[in-house]
Amino acid sequence: MNLSVFGVKWPVTTSMIFLAAILLGAFAWTQLGVDLMPDFEIPVVSIITTYSGCGPQEMETSVTEPIEESVSTVENVDEITSTSLEGISMVTVKFDWGVDLADVTNDIRDKLDLVARRLPDNADKPYIFKFNTSMIPVCMMSVSAEESWDKLDKITDRKIIDALKRINGVATAIQIGGDKRGVLVDLDRERLQATGITGNQIVNALYRQNIDNPGGTIKQGQFEYLCRTPGKFTHVDDLKSVVLATKPGVVRLGDVAEVRDGYLEKSTEFFINGKRGIGIMVQKQSGANTVTVADRVKKALPAIQADLPPDVKVEIIMDTSDFIKSTIKNLTNAVLLGGIAVFFVIFFFLRDIRGSLVVCTTIPTSLILTFLFMYIAGYTLNQISLSSLAIAIGMVVDNAIVILDNIKRYLERGVSSRESAISGAVEMGTSVMASTMTTIVIFLPIIFTTGITNIMFGQLAMIITMALSASLISALMLTPMLCSRLLKPAAVGSSGAIIAKPGFLDRVEGVYEKLLKRIIANRWKAVGGLIVIFVLSFGLMKLVGIDYMPVQDQGRITIKYELPVGTRFEVTGDFGRKIEAIVKERVPELKTLVLRYGKATGQGGAMSGSRNFSYTGQVSIALVPKDQRQRGVKEIIEDIRPEIEKIPGIIVNFDSGDPMANMMGGGGAGFTLNLYGYDLKTGMEWANQLKQALVNVPGLKDLEINQDLAQPELQVVVDREKASTLGFNVSDIGSTIETYISGNSTVKYQEGGDEYDVVVRLRPEDRDKITDLSQIPLISPTGQVVRLENVAEIKNEFGPTSVSRSEQERYIQITGQIYGRGSGDISADAAKVVDSIPVPPGFTWRFAGNEEQRQESFVVLFQAALLGCILVYMVMASQFESLLAPFIIAFSIPFGFIGAMLLLILVGSRVSIVSLLAFLILIGIVVNNGIVLISYINTLIRRKIPLNEALLMAGKSRLRPILSTTATTILGMMPMALSTGEGSEVWVPMGMSVIGGLLVSTLMTLFLMPVIYSLFSRWLVPARQISRLEAN
Structure with missing residues (x-):
């Protein structure tokens, strides 16, 4: 039985089915965890080996090389990199996405057991750890004391860290600093x-x-x-x-x-707000919820404090959950405001409270059913899932609007409510299913991708797919049932008509009809103008920058500084205090200031990587929340940079502090260039030449070479x-x-x-x-x-201070930060600079980090877009039973991209993987209006209406549903696109891209698609109707 027929004939059963689903979905919503990003596992395993007193080159030959050779035989290895430092070897193995890390870790452990006999006797046993999102600290704590300082290390270890480790969800608590x-x-x-x-x-x-x-x-x-x-x-x-x-x-x-x-002899120090102390970095267990763990830590803090001497103070100086909560709150508000905006848009077009409520029931129904799916799938409320709902909020009503609009046409002709609901829904059932399928199939390729693309957008694709599927079922089953019970028939044109056209829309329809008639009469001029606009749009690519991923303003700044090689760590601390003084003077938005310098030991030292020496340090700045300050992180950096760079003999590097972007991209560097070759002396000479030349690339700052031969x-x-x-x-x-x-x-x-x-x-x-x-x-x-x-x-x-290797080949790395330009544009200019300098014999180069990830992600998204377009074409071809009709509709897609880029340029955003996803979403959305229009043109032609008249009638008749569905999608997404709160850097470009693309593509659909149809009518219309059409 047809869903619409079933819904109308069995209203109680239909109501119970949806109520049961809503109850289950509402319960599921209360059980969903809250996190910043979806939980995922990065296929990276690191092997750390310590060998006290061993230099970097000896570490390379005696420890790193044997380990590299042994683990290279493990299956599914994608890349092996290593860093050999004084006393530390760190070999990082990157696997293909989708591997079982537990299995490959066991394989690595077996290989290390075999290679152990080849390692030096005094070298410690290698230990293995896996990279995942739990490595991002849940919170950072500080411990300070006066009289108890001599015992503070033991107090921290026995009374604080042990207590933290007992908290459910806490994996470990790592101590930083202190006297051992x-x-x-x-x-x-x-x-x-x-x-x-x-x-x-x-x-x-x-x-x-x-x-x-x-x-x-x-x-x-x-x-x-x-x-x-x-x-x-x-x-x-x-x-x-x-x-x-x-x-x-x-x-x-x-x-x-x-x-x-x-x-023990001190090699590192830790200061909080100018006061000596001990830092504690709390990490959660893999799979644990960040917000829940952070709340448990804060709840346990009073009991921990009560067990300490009176002069020992413990406080949280950095809480990741605060940013997550603010981000989720902002996105939740965007979803709610979007829903309210959608209701008013619907009411504006329908001017009927009952009809508006019928359509708007689709919103809570679809969203709550989506919550049920999220609970079953193990998803959390995070940036991606809530962005998905914000995108879907305006789309889920489209089907209901089309169904309701058709039902009201029957009601206006005096047909009974029951028959109007059945006939109106059944008649448009195929069209709404086709339009929904075109949107859904565009997401299918994303679901089957791997790597960063799947991490970022696989969940988004699934959630939007489920929301649209739920909205389709609701439109086909619940909407007709509610219409049959709430809406009454009326005589055509009577004052009691179910939906009265407002005068404003009457005038809009009249203006539209005149413009469309004029454009059809001058169709070749219109096509010529279309071609000119399309050609000129290629210039937009030069105006809109290309980036990898938007960096979020999390209210953190890290200033890494470096002194001449060999500088004692006590001197390094003096320079760190000079930076502290500048920050305190110029940053009124300051909340917490942490100074750490010297060479960290143990696990913390190994994780610090290649810049962990007596002559290096960092100042970490935590700012007040975004809504309490006038300046962004980048503005503050540009304010303090000149003053800090005036300090003689110091090299500084500024990082805006987005740990998720750092983990998924270039490790904190927006720009990364690797130079491959064995001879370190020759490589350093080349690297220094390149560094001096790259300084002239606009927007590229804080250039740093990870190698130094001056140890x-x-x-x-x-x-x-x-x-x-x-x-x-x-x-x-x-x-x-x-x-x-x-x-x-x-x-x-x-x-x-x-x-x-x-x-x-x-x-x-x-x-x-x-x-x-x-x-x-x-x-x-x-x-x-x-x-x-x-x-x-x-x-x-x-x-050398360190020796880095990739695929068992030495390399030197140049890194830098990007300001004011896209990473793609920077890389293009940097490539020209590198090409202008002769490459030494035996050396090669390539970009790594963010740029490498960007290129890989763009390729994956382009492949997904191509496959999605093919699937959309197949759906439309099946609906129209025509191989040519989908191409007519597809003419609006490129103009959707043009509109998206125009709006990105106007708001100062760049094309990134986020906006590329928006382009992909546009492909599925913009064709829907075309499907509605072309379907009705075909219907009128089948009724033997002359071509030009059919084009005008279809355009005028479909104007309101097209405008209403477009307006609901745009205004539903507007709160997300205009957001300025925490996390907005990620979803604003997505919202702007969809809005700009929809605006332009809708104009294209309404005014130029009828012209394109008329030009290809000879091949679209059955042969027996051609002579009749030509005569008219």
């Missing part, structure tokens, strides 16, 4: 030389004396006794009495070293012959130097359930100067004391 307690064994060089004891002997002695040994069990009588030898140190003073030698006399550790309970090194070149004669080898000498200078922390000291490093190294006064290195004592197997200078030459050299 340790047991310091400061060796006296002269005493070591006098006693003939080496640093490695001391480490071995401590290790052997600091162990609990099991001894088995002894059974006696009825009892069984466990036998063990407790040997762990119970007090720091226990270490002093450890015997190191007995001949010629007893030598204890306290005789050759100062043993004290203190703090000062003291290279100990061993004379192998002399060393062998005295009983030494290179390995023994290197190990001794490492212990004395860097320190050995193999031994651990336990107290109160905590474990602390025991660091064995020379005392500071014996290792502060370069000349101290040559005086290091070496003890031969025969007990002879030899100074290092007697078996080795110490050279002052310079080496």
Whole structure:
């Protein structure tokens, strides 16, 4: 049975079906989580290996290369990149989209087990972590104290971080900064030389004396006794009495070293609003909801604070959920305002409250049914899903408007309500299904894409598809039923007509009819003008910029700064405080100011990447919410940039702080250029030439090279012959130097359930100067004391700060930030600059990061658009049973793109993957008006109406439904397009593109499509009607 017939004949059953669905959908809506973006998994796995004291080039050959070779054999690997730093190797494996990360991670773990024997003995075991959106911190916390500072590290770890980890949904809490307690064994060089004891002997002695040994069990009588030898140190003073030698006399550790309970050598500092403290970065579990986790953390904070000493203060300095809540609130308001605007538009055209309510029931019905689908599919309320609803809000009423408009025509002729509802709905059923299908099929290719395109828009395509499907069912089933119960027939032209045309629309129809008649009479001039406009529109591409993804103003600015290579971290802190002073003076919108400098260690250090040194730091700025400030992030950056760049000897880089865009694009850099080649010296010379030339590219700022060959090194070149004669080898000498200078922390000291490093190294006064290195004592197997200078030459050299590789090939990276122009335009200009400078032999180059992602995404979207156009054509060809009619309708599509670009230019936006999606949506929308118009022209011609008369009658008759459906779509999207709140940078270009495209394509449909039809009527109209048409 036809849905419309069923709905009218069984009104109670129909009402119950929709009410049940609405109840389930309303419950589903209350259960939906809230997040910034859809939950997704990035197919990237990183392998981090630490090897204390190892230089970047040695790290590359001894650790990075073996790991790269082993993991390259894993299936579905797309790309392997690596960074080798001092003491750290980070190998990043990018897989094809759609792989099961759990499976490939297990494969990588198996490969690492096999390669472990090839790694240096002193290298730590590689550990693996997977990239995902949970890596974006839920919140950042600060811990400060006065009297309790000495104990703050332990308090933070035991009472704050442990409590945070117990919160449901929290994956981990990472500590940043703080003084780390340790047991310091400061060796006296002269005493070591006098006693003939080496640093490695001391480490071995401590290790052997600091162990609990099991001894088995002894059974006696009825009892069984466990036998063990407790040997762990119970007090720091226990270490002093450890015997190191007995001949010629007893030598204890306290005789050759100062043993004290203190703090490990500091390499990084963390300040909050000018006050020294400790930072805590809270990350959520994969799949957990950001807002929910953040709320739980804030709820647990009072209890955590109550358990701390009075002077210890914990506060949240950055909360990701605040931006998410504001963004979702803005989008929700856009949806509600769009719905209200749609109602008033419908009422304006219908001038009947009952008819308007009938149509508008489609909005809540469709949306609530969509919520039910979202719940079943596991979606959340996020930017993408709510943008989808904002786009759909004006489209879901289109079918109901067309159905209602046809039903009212029967009612105006006096047909009964029941028969009018059935006949009007059945007659237009095929048309509304076809028009809905043209919109739905345009989204099908997106659903089946992979990568960033699917992450960004796969959910959008599914939600709009479900909303339109729900609106179609509602229009075919619920709308006729409501019309049959609420609307009454009336005599044609009587004052009681169900829908009375307002005088304004009468005048609009009259003007439209005159204009259309004139255009048809001058059809060739109209076509000529059309061609001219189309040709001139190609110039628009030069005016509208090309970008990858709009960057959101999240109220954060990160200022990364760098001093000359080798600068001590204490000096780096002084420069950071100068930047702080400038920010405090020039940024009244400031909310929180965080300064972090120096070389981070542990997991935080490994994750910091290639710019994690004693001479680097960053100032993180959190601003008040967007609605409380007059300036955007970019304006503030441009205000403080000149003052900061005046600081002598400093290199700065500004980042506007969109972590999601950074993770999905270029890691924070808007511009990325990779230079591939083995010779680092030649590569750096080329990179410096390019950097100086790229400075002249308009809009490209903060250029930075990720490589530096100015890292000062003291290279100990061993004379192998002399060393062998005295009983030494290179390995023994290197190990001794490492212990004395860097320190050995193999031994651990336990107290109160905590474990602390025991660091064995020379005392500071014996290792502060370069000349101290040559005086290091070496003890031969025969007990002879030899100074290092007697078996080795110490050279002052310079080496690389890091070595980066991609696909097992070295590369140097130039990055920069983009201001005021599109990334596509910047890349085009940069390519010309690169081409103008000779490429050294053995080197190649290509763009990476955002530009690489943009090109890939644009290709995917163009492919989806092409496939979507083919599917739309197939739907229209099936409806009209004609291969030519769809081409007539398709003439409006290019002009929709022209309108979209015009409006983007007017509002200062650029073509990005967001606006490209809007172009894709336009393809499905703009043809709907054409379908309605061409369908009615065909109907009139089948009634043997003369061609020109049919064109005029169809245009005038379809004017109101076309204008009303276009107006509902445009005004439904207007609140989203005009939004200025948080997150608006993403959806404003989408809304503007659809609005501009619809405005121009609707004019094209109303005025020029009848002309195009008349030109091709010979092939569109059956042959037996041609002579009759020509006669008229």
